[in-house]
Structures are given as structure tokens and as C-alpha cells.
Amino acid sequence: GEYADSRGSRQGSPLEPSSWPTTNPKVAISYAFTGHTYHGYLYNRSHSIGDSLLGAKSYTSENNFTTGTRPQNVGADQDGGMRYAEETAEAYWASNPNTSDTIKYETTPLYYHSETIPRGSIVDIKSSDGQINTAVAVINSAEGIKINYNTGNNNAKPIKSTSRRSSQATRTTSSHGYGSSTGSANHKTNATARSTTHSGTKSGQWTVAAAGMVYVSDSHKYYSQVTNPDNYTYESESAAQSSGATRASRGNQYARP
Known part of the structure; x- marks a missing residue:
């Protein structure tokens, strides 16, 4: 029901993760994969389970959000990162609109020792009919940028928004x-x-x-x-x-x- 109700649109305002950095400048991230350069905020309030799958319920707890880089959130082409995992589930529902089968969708953020920002996440996706049974590894990094996973500090050069x-x-x-x-x-x-x-x-x-x-x-x-x-x-x-x-x-x- 939540997937159908969301219709692929945002269902609320992203909540601030417990370890959200004190500063989040706009930066330039160059992608070797696409040859494009992204200009915008380095960090996103990244869903563990997206609103396109969980609807408004995805905004009820800050524990459903982690501090993720832009590439972690949507990849180099808007269809990678956590978005790729979401689209895997979305494609299943779109191809099986009247099914009574279900999907188990579980995201596990991965932290190194006592760091407060995850190095990545593992998204396990399994449909009850067996069509989907996969694990998606998502790395929380940005090309050419060094990140302190305790504070969010980084060596990226801030840019002007325009x-x-x-x-x-x-x-x-x-x-x-x-x-x-x-x-x-x-x-x-x-x-x-x-x-x-x-x-x-x-x-x-x-x-x-x-x-x-x-x-x-x-x-x-x-x-x-x-x-x-x-x-x-x-x-x-x-x-x-x-x-x-x-x-x-x-x-x-x-x-x-």
C-alpha cells in the first residue's frame, strides 16, 4: 500500500541523523563513470528505506536516516547508490501490480569501530516468490574527497551555489x-x-x-x-x-x- 500511495514522490521532510555534520558545504564531485560533475551538497540525509517504498512512514524516525554522500544516495547517474536498491524493489511492484507476494527489504549501515558515519550499507532484498534474492553493497564515499567518518570533515573545496x-x-x-x-x-x-x-x-x-x-x-x-x-x-x-x-x-x- 505504501508503494502505491507514494507514487514515487517525496512524502515528507528528511530527518537529521544522529551524527549529522555541523557543516555541509556545496562541493564539486567529478564522476569518472559518467564524465559529469555534480555541484551541490556533499552530504544527504539518506534513507535506509526510501519513501518510494515505505511512504510517509519512512519519515517517522531519524533512525531511518544516515549521513550519506551524494554518490551514496543516488550514485553518479541518479540511479545508483541507495536509489539502485530502491528501484530494484520498485521494478518488482511495477511488474507485479496485483501480486499477493511480499518483499523483505533490510538495510544494514556499516560502521568501522566507533565511527559515527557509516562507511557504507548492505541492502538485502528478497521477494517471497523468489524473483528477487540479492544483496546490494553501497559505499559511502565520494571520488577525490577524503572524509573523516567521525566528524564529517573533508578536504573538498566549497563552491558557490550558482x-x-x-x-x-x-x-x-x-x-x-x-x-x-x-x-x-x-x-x-x-x-x-x-x-x-x-x-x-x-x-x-x-x-x-x-x-x-x-x-x-x-x-x-x-x-x-x-x-x-x-x-x-x-x-x-x-x-x-x-x-x-x-x-x-x-x-x-x-x-x-
Whole structure:
């Protein structure tokens, strides 16, 4: 019932784990697997059992959350890390909508000696009909970053939150020798040019992208509707795809595919 009710959307506000770091700067994490660079918070309040599986009940205890790096939470492509384990169970329910079988889903965070932040987690998933019987090992780390698993301190260099949008705007205008307003006008004649002008249409709390346009997040997923367009890069879908971004497979209360 919880899986059907959640419909793949967020069911509450993540709770703070008992060992949540005192600082959580925005950093750059470069992924060798995808060739992309993530710009955002190093640490996430990571579900042990996600809301897409447990619904609102996943927010009833801080013990269901651990301090996880961004890669631990969703991997290098938004479909890895803990998200991969969740999608394994989600795919089973989607393929067996009327089944009376059940899934046993258990996450065990792994701590080294007296450290307060887990080095990783083991997710055991087993369906009662035997279709799924697997264990997923998820490492709690980030490429190129050293982490103190007692305090959360790390050697990552903090970045400004607007770095991705600003750098893209700079590349667009400098390549054509235009200022920002001229660069935006040039976008009308060049479908692949990037733009930071959010000219979508308002519909209630949502801003809807124009035909052929999308909102791209710092994690290289793009959406057609968002609640806060300033948090995204507004560009043509073809430009988003050429830069390696992909359409998000599901939405939440902030963005819709």
C-alpha cells in the first residue's frame, strides 16, 4: 500500500541523523563513470528505506536516516547508490501490480569501530516468490574527497551555489561576444544555445517550460515543470541532451518530468 500511495514522490521532510555534520558545504564531485560533475551538497540525509517504498512512514524516525554522500544516495547517474536498491524493489511492484507476494527489504549501515558515519550499507532484498534474492553493497564515499567518518570533515573545496548556471552563462555569452541580454536574444535563432532566462509559463505554483525547452538540475536531470526555476538551467532539450543530461524518471513536489 505504501508503494502505491507514494507514487514515487517525496512524502515528507528528511530527518537529521544522529551524527549529522555541523557543516555541509556545496562541493564539486567529478564522476569518472559518467564524465559529469555534480555541484551541490556533499552530504544527504539518506534513507535506509526510501519513501518510494515505505511512504510517509519512512519519515517517522531519524533512525531511518544516515549521513550519506551524494554518490551514496543516488550514485553518479541518479540511479545508483541507495536509489539502485530502491528501484530494484520498485521494478518488482511495477511488474507485479496485483501480486499477493511480499518483499523483505533490510538495510544494514556499516560502521568501522566507533565511527559515527557509516562507511557504507548492505541492502538485502528478497521477494517471497523468489524473483528477487540479492544483496546490494553501497559505499559511502565520494571520488577525490577524503572524509573523516567521525566528524564529517573533508578536504573538498566549497563552491558557490550558482557556479553551474554562472559558468554556463559565461560560456554562452563569451563564445558569441555578447552580454547576457544579447545572448538571451541569440537563443531564439540558435536552438542549442544555453540560457539562464526563465521564460516559462506560470501555472499555479509551477513554472512550465516552453515547447522544446527544459529545466536542467545540477545533477544533470531535466524537467518540464518546476516550482523554483532559479535553481535550474533553462535550455533547449537538444542542448541538455548534448551536454549529457537525461529526462528525470520521476518527479517530486519541486519538479516534474
